[in-house]
Amino acid sequence: MTATYLDSDIQEILRQTEPELKALSGHVVLMTGAHGFLGTYFTALFAAFNRENRKQPIRLIGVDNHITSRRPEDFKTDLPGTRFIEHDVIQPLQVPETVDYCIHAAGIASPYYYRKYPLQTLEVATLGAKNLLLFSRNHPLKGFLYFSSSEIYGDPDPKHVPTPESYRGNVASIGPRACYDESKRLGETLCMIFHEQDGVPTKIVRPFNIYGPGMKETDYRVLPNFASRIKSGKPLRIYGTGRQTRTFCYVTDAITGFIKTLVQGGPGQAYNIGNPKPEVSMLDLAQTITEALGRPIPIDQVEYPDSYPADEPQRRCPDIGKATLQLGYAPQVSLKDGLRRFMDWALTHYRGE
Numbered sequence: 001m002t003a004t005y006l007d008s009d010i011q012e013i014l015r016q017t018e019p020e021l022k023a024l025s026g027h028v029v030l031m032t033g034a035h036g037f038l039g040t041y042f043t044a045l046f047a048a049f050n051r052e053n054r055k056q057p058i059r060l061i062g063v064d065n066h067i068t069s070r071r072p073e074d075f076k077t078d079l080p081g082t083r084f085i086e087h088d089v090i091q092p093l094q095v096p097e098t099v100d101y102c103i104h105a106a107g108i109a110s111p112y113y114y115r116k117y118p119l120q121t122l123e124v125a126t127l128g129a130k131n132l133l134l135f136s137r138n139h140p141l142k143g144f145l146y147f148s149s150s151e152i153y154g155d156p157d158p159k160h161v162p163t164p165e166s167y168r169g170n171v172a173s174i175g176p177r178a179c180y181d182e183s184k185r186l187g188e189t190l191c192m193i194f195h196e197q198d199g200v201p202t203k204i205v206r207p208f209n210i211y212g213p214g215m216k217e218t219d220y221r222v223l224p225n226f227a228s229r230i231k232s233g234k235p236l237r238i239y240g241t242g243r244q245t246r247t248f249c250y251v252t253d254a255i256t257g258f259i260k261t262l263v264q265g266g267p268g269q270a271y272n273i274g275n276p277k278p279e280v281s282m283l284d285l286a287q288t289i290t291e292a293l294g295r296p297i298p299i300d301q302v303e304y305p306d307s308y309p310a311d312e313p314q315r316r317c318p319d320i321g322k323a324t325l326q327l328g329y330a331p332q333v334s335l336k337d338g339l340r341r342f343m344d345w346a347l348t349h350y351r352g353e
């Protein structure tokens with residue numbers, strides 16, 4: 001069975017979220033997308049908490065339909081306080097328990113897969129969200145966390161980079177990325193409707209490029225792509241000019257931000273979660289990987305492949321002032337340190353293309 005997270009990372013998140021995990025203790029959390037990259041980290045975190053808190057565990061009901069995840073048999077089933085349901089959240093969901101918190105992390109997040117499954121991408125973010133919000137109306141919910149995306153900002157006007165939550169976006173409704181961007185936007189609208197009309201305590205997170213151990217080699221987002229090429233001894237492929245920028249947030253900082261938002265975030269509020277420093281071009285990213293690994297990595301600049309949706313945002317960098325002020329969120333892991341942790345894991349577990 002592949003290790004899909006680092007125990008040291010889980011210990012780090014436990015330390016950073018102690019008061020929030022105490023607030024979740026003794027409650028039931030329903031989480032969709034439980035077998036995805038981020039869902040796996042949440043699951044491991046709650047299981048680690050439960051090992052030390054057997055009397056008041058966080059009881060997790062994990063839901064996934066495995067459309068893009070590892071296979072169900074690749075996951076441990078005997079985690080303390082946890083059970084899994086195979087279910088497509090586009091269909092209504094029933095569970096016998098009274099649920100206290102909901103996390104809607106199911107989604108199709110990689111451009112490769114949302115091009116392959118455009119309708120499922122749109123439906124999980126919208127119909128999936130609506131089903132969970134309808135479900136939530138019948139439970140005395142303390143928090144509903146909706147996973148939106150930084151992609152809702154589209155290709156931001158450079159005047160609005162770093163991008164605050166108040167920026168309204170520059171998104172094409174019929175472009176090749178619309179199934180993802182527009183459905184996440186509509187998912188946010190659904191959250192606001194259920195918050196205003198039914199009092200569901202919805203909190204929205206907009207993650208900015210999260211990475212870390214556990215990302216599948218066939219995820220096809222930039223860092224798994226790079227790690228797979230390094231493993232196979234091939235040069236890194238950089239699409240286009242390589243000058244498009246991103247920021248990268250290591251998974252321990254991201255999960256810390258998500259847990260803080262779930263517990264402390266204001267109902268009806270949206271929060272950017274990411275690491276604004278440094279904003280790097282793809283060429284800079286390749287250079288930082290070279291430094292993190294301590295050896296030169298060759299680069300190949302190529303045309304965008306057909307499988308990659310056009311209209312790539314030119315810049316992406318969060319303004320995290322709101323999360324810092326309201327939640328005390330402050331990313332700790334530098335890009336070089338995070339890349340070292342991810343690459344060590346990936347070069348051990350990936351097979352190479």
Ligand SMILES: NC(=O)c1ccc[n+]([C@@H]2O[C@H](COP(=O)([O-])OP(=O)(O)OC[C@H]3O[C@@H](n4cnc5c(N)ncnc54)[C@H](O)[C@@H]3O)[C@@H](O)[C@H]2O)c1
Nearest residue numbers: 033035036037038065066067068069088089106107109210
């Ligand atoms: N990781 C990031 O950098 C990032 C950035 C922005 C937004 N997000 C959002 O965060 C969430 C989690 O991201 P991730 O990186 O863990 O993605 P992931 O692809 O690793 O995991 C998503 C999981 O959702 C499951 N899923 C998809 N459709 C489903 C359905 N209809 N019913 C049940 N399960 C379904 C998939 O099988 C997968 O296990 C997603 O909603 C994604 O859009 C992630």
